Amino acid sequence: MDTMANSILGQEITFLKLDTRVIKNFDKVLTNNIEVVETSLWSVVRKNALKKGAAKALQACASSVLHKRSDYEFLTTGNVLRKKIRLPRLFGNKVISAAYSWIKRMQAALLLDYLKEHLSQYDWDQLIVVVFNGSNYPESVLAEASKGFKRVFVEDGFFPGTLQIDPVGINAANSVPRCGAFYKSGRDFSEGGLPTAVTNRSSKRKFTPVDLAPGFVFVPFQVPSDMQVTLHSPWVKDMYHFYDIVVNAAEQNPEETFVIKEHPRFKRSVIGSRPPHPRVKFANGNITSELISNARTVVTINSTVGIEALLLGKQVITLGDSCYNIQDLVLRGNDMGRLNAALALRGWLPDDELRRQFLGFLWNYYLVKGSFTEPPTALASRILDCFELDSEVRGAIANLNN
Incomplete structure (x- = not known):
């Protein structure tokens, strides 16, 4: 003790x-x-x-x-x-x-x-x-x-073997600064290194991995009963609604292929509840870190997958409230118009200094091992x-x- x-x-x-x-x-x-x-x-x-x-x-x-x-x-x-x-x-x-x-x-x-x-x-x-x-x-x-x-x-916490312990709240309600200038104010938050491990969520057993050409839009689904969705997602109400949004985005962005992975902790699948779309694919049997690595962008409500994608230097588009909704770190897509506008920014990447400083703050200062x-x-x-x-x-x- x-x-x-x-x-x-x-x-x-x-x-x-x-x-x-x-x-x-x-x-x-x-x-x-x-x-x-x-x-x-x-x-x-x-x-x-x-x-x-x-x-x-x-x-x-x-x-x-x-x-x-x-x-x-x-x-x-x-x-x-x-x-x-x-x-x-x-x-x-x-x-x-x-x-x-x-x-x-x-x-x-x-x-x-x-x-x-x-x-x-x-x-x-x-x-x-x-x-x-x-x-x-x-x-x-x-x-x-x-x-x-x-x-x-x-x-x-946001990485394996970590905890959030916060006097204000957790997840989108936590005390992590949303001010980009804070991370560029002089201190090198990344000096102590950055995390190397991500959480590879267990695949749903009834699905096998699918072959995917790199460059897709990765859409990690979340547990709809989790507070991240029920409290911190003003637009996306559940995963059925999220699927409808993805299909709508596919219709309006014909050059994109969207790859969904459902959360393994939620046993009810969206598959079969809606008509399929030729450019909206499910990859429930694939490894999350490989999906992030091969994606050109990650569209998430507010999942920790978004932070893991930042670790790999990926473009991230958030649809809900999150502690990493920081200008020049992620793009916001909190309605259909903003989502389509963000998807159109194909060459946009997060500010690298801000990205490293933010991740360094989380890893070396904020999260408890x-x-x-x-x-x-x-x-x-x-x-x-x-x-x-x-x-x-x-x-x-x-x-x-x-």
């Missing part, structure tokens, strides 16, 4: 997190300075009874059952949407969907009530709240309850470092604006 980092100027720091399975191994490296809140309905009711007494706990239960929908719906919308996307036949039923939504809102009401009162016992400088992602219940409740406290959001299964032993220090980095970056950008 990183004991030295668990205090600031002699003040002991407690790291508080939920019992979310994905980050359970954080407990091992934050031992003695971590509080894990159990989120099962029984645990929350029991803790409320111990803290408030039986009468007030029963009153809280009654309030949760009779809750006002609008007070808690925003905490559970992601859960309901994810069920509808993953199990459309079951949760397309309005009765089942409404019942599930009510149960989640009731749970959210109870947990929020407990967490707000529990967190109130801590001083601001005694606690750091660790939120995994924060977009779905129960982590969305922790994100809401911990407003006003020091906290970090954690998620997978480690994973959810093997978090860094100095995790406490890495968490504290992210606050220092955020403050330093804000100061540098403020100086640029003066």
Whole structure:
């Protein structure tokens, strides 16, 4: 355990997190300075009874059952949407969907009530709240309850063996500077080297690799229930819609061939749901890094594949919100007109200095080396470092604006 980092100027720091399975191994490296809140309905009711007494706990239960929908719906919308996307036949039923939504809102009401009162016992400088992602219940409740406290959001990093640990948010909501001038302000962020490995996602087993002539437009599909699509994609609503956009682009750009690879984590395929197009091909059995390497451009909503493509110096066109939406680094295609205009810029490439500096900042400063299964032993220090980095970056950008 990183004991030295668990205090600031002699003040002991407690790291508080939920019992979310994905980050359970954080407990091992934050031992003695971590509080894990159990989120099962029984645990929350029991803790409320111990803290408030039986009468007030029963009153809280009654309030949760009779809750006002609008007070808690925003905490559970992601859960309901994810069920509808993953199990459309079951949760397309309005009765089942409404019942599930009510149960989640009731749970959210109870947990929020407990967490707000529990967190109130801590001083601001005694606690750091660790939120995994924060977009779905129960982590969305922790994100809401911990407003006003020091906290970090954690998620997978953009390269293998890395994590995002950020005091502002993750993915498109993170603190990575979007100001190109920041990366050209003097410091050599790439001095420590650049990443060499990319994530080669496992191919869908029912597909075999297809032969492709180089120079195509590579379109990596994403998991439609992921927050990258549900929260950070104002234009593209799901992968069926994305396919329709690609076909439209193929019709308006007859010189282009578009190659789609569906995300292996999402089991429902677009193939067969729409009429095929002769210049829109699927390559679900191909290796992602080879598809990037052989593409002339990568069109993505906001996938990490876009960052991997930048690593190879490729042209990248983004359709959604992302932390790498930086002028001269990527092209924006957030509506049909802009997408077609970006595709017409066949010779455009990212500014090479900006590209190296951005990737160097991610690799050498922003991302934490480690994973959810093997978090860094100095995790406490890495968490504290992210606050220092955020403050330093804000100061540098403020100086640029003066």
